[in-house]
Amino acid sequence: MSMETQEEGMGARFAKAAAVAVKKPYFAVFLVLGVVTLFEINVPSFGAYGIPKAAQVMMLMATAVAKATLVALYYMHLKYEPLVLRYVPLVPLGLVAILVLTLVVK
Amino acid sequence: MADEHAATQGEHGAAGHHGSVWPFVLALAGGIGFAGIITFFPLVFVGIALLITGLAGWMREDASGVKFGEITHPTEPGIFKFVSVRKLGMWLFIVSEIFFFSAIIGNSLALRTRAPYWPAPGVDSPLNIPLTAVNTFILITSSFTMVQALKGIEKGDLRLFRGALLATLLLGITFVSIQVYEYNKLFFGEHLTPWMNTIRPELATFGTTFYMQTGFHGAHVTGGVFGLAYLNYKAWKKDWFTPKSHEAVEIVGLYWHFVDIVWIFLFPIVYLI
Numbered sequence: 001m002s003m004e005t006q007e008e009g010m011g012a013r014f015a016k017a018a019a020v021a022v023k024k025p026y027f028a029v030f031l032v033l034g035v036v037t038l039f040e041i042n043v044p045s046f047g048a049y050g051i052p053k054a055a056q057v058m059m060l061m062a063t064a065v066a067k068a069t070l071v072a073l074y075y076m077h078l079k080y081e082p083l084v085l086r087y088v089p090l091v092p093l094g095l096v097a098i099l100v101l102t103l104v105v106k
Numbered sequence: 107m108a109d110e111h112a113a114t115q116g117e118h119g120a121a122g123h124h125g126s127v128w129p130f131v132l133a134l135a136g137g138i139g140f141a142g143i144i145t146f147f148p149l150v151f152v153g154i155a156l157l158i159t160g161l162a163g164w165m166r167e168d169a170s171g172v173k174f175g176e177i178t179h180p181t182e183p184g185i186f187k188f189v190s191v192r193k194l195g196m197w198l199f200i201v202s203e204i205f206f207f208s209a210i211i212g213n214s215l216a217l218r219t220r221a222p223y224w225p226a227p228g229v230d231s232p233l234n235i236p237l238t239a240v241n242t243f244i245l246i247t248s249s250f251t252m253v254q255a256l257k258g259i260e261k262g263d264l265r266l267f268r269g270a271l272l273a274t275l276l277l278g279i280t281f282v283s284i285q286v287y288e289y290n291k292l293f294f295g296e297h298l299t300p301w302m303n304t305i306r307p308e309l310a311t312f313g314t315t316f317y318m319q320t321g322f323h324g325a326h327v328t329g330g331v332f333g334l335a336y337l338n339y340k341a342w343k344k345d346w347f348t349p350k351s352h353e354a355v356e357i358v359g360l361y362w363h364f365v366d367i368v369w370i371f372l373f374p375i376v377y378l379i
Contacts, residue, residue, distance in 0.1 A: 026257065030250040037246065041239045044378050060374035068367045075253050075363045077356075082188045088197045089204065096208040103216040 029074045036063050128164035135160055165336060196357045200364045203326075207368050210322060211375060214315035225312035232296040232309070233316070233377050234288060241284045242373050245327075248277035249366045252359045255341075259352040271341050271355075274362070275334040282331060285324045289317075319376055326365050333358045 040063050043056050073079040078086050139153020186194055218224055225231055251273040258267030292298040300317040302310035337358050340346045347355060 024253070024257070026250060026253045030246065033246045033249075034243065037239070037242055040374055040378060041235070043374075044235075057379050060378055064371050064374050067370045071249060071363050071367050071370065075249050075366075076360055084185045085189050085194070085197060088194070089201060092201050092204055096204060099205075099208055100212040100215065103212040104219050 024074060024077075024080075026074065029070050032070060033067055036067055039063065126164060126167055128160050128167060131156060131160035131163065161332075169340075190353060192353055192357055193360070196360045200360065203364060203368075207322070207371075210319055211371065214319055215375070217311055217315055221311065226308035229308060231377075232292060232298055234291070235377050237284065237288060238373065238377050241281055241288075242369065244277050244281050244284070245366050245369050248274050248281070249363050251277060252362050256352075256355050256359055259347050259355055260349055262349040267347070267355075268338075268341050271334070271338055275331065275338050278327060278331040278334055278362075282324060282328055285320070285327075292316075316376060319372055323365070323368055323372055326368070330358075330362050330365050333361065 135156035142149025255270035
């Protein structure tokens with residue numbers, strides 16, 4: 001591939017990324033983060049309704065993962081980045097899971 | 107590949123080389139400082155002095171108007187050729203931070219899961235959940251204003267850009283201020299200290315894990331606040347950032363959102379579970 005063609009390809013790629021940028025749902029993500037956080041704050045009171053602590057922990061971890069994913073995808077723009085950049089933070093998460101499980105599991 | 111790299115080199119040009127020694131000085135500061143923690147404590151102060159020198163030098167160099175290229179500039183040959191090298195650098199830094207915080211949170215969870223009671227037998231958590239919930243909303247809002255700032259400069263809307271960036275800075279300062287207030291109440295009011303004290307020795311482990319997790323996060327937020335302050339300084343200078351050249355905004359934003367993500371996990375783990 002010649003340099004000119006390659007540069008044009010890159011230009012088109014960046015132009016496409018810029019075009020996608022105007023459609024980013026920043027406010028919707030903000031609303032979801034706020035509502036989910038409101039839910040999280042109330043989770044500790046679920047014990048009064050017979051929901052066990054383990055279930056509460058699972059709920060809180062699931063909501064935390066969901067919120068973090070939203071921030072990473074939309075606010076950190078991973079959704080709009082080249083695939084290779086998405087793998088940069090994804091790959092170490094497997095190692096992190098091993099580290100945390102090794103430390104936590106008795 | 108050699109040709110591609112040569113072409114990239116040519117665009118930057120040997121005379122226009124934009125490398126800086128200051129990131130290396132900062133890395134050296136970190137290395138010496140952390141080595142001091144585990145070997146010879148006075149080295150920590152050497153690390154801090156180097157850190158301040160490195161930051162000041164880097165900012166001075168940047169403020170002098172050194173051109174670091176435009177946001178769409180292709181970078182490395184190979185698989186990362188569509189990714190800006192500075193953005194890639196920030197993401198790799200974030201990866202190292204993921205390991206850092208995972209180790210801290212993992213160790214705290216290890217202690218907690220092995221403890222028969224938490225925070226201690228017959229003791230309720232001294233933490234102020236409503237206050238911290240407010241702080242959580244503040245940090246989430248600051249992430250929103252940060253992306254609004256980026257949106258503003260991308261569209262060339264300087265009013266939105268500057269206003270949102272200033273709002274992000276103020277929200278960051280508010281977060282840190284509330285955390286300082288919380289620490290003050292816990293330290294002097296509840297006698298929750300990072301070490302064992304004679305008044306409430308039963309809270310020693312809880313206190314250590316609490317301050318370690320929230321303290322390191324707070325330190326990162328404080329660092330982000332300094333970054334935002336510098337970004338604001340540049341933003342209010344005419345034509346410093348433009349719709350075509352504003353990568354620093356995105357990169358500081360990446361760091362700020364990462365700090366938000368860490369809190370997204372810390373808040374339920376430390377306060378709600």
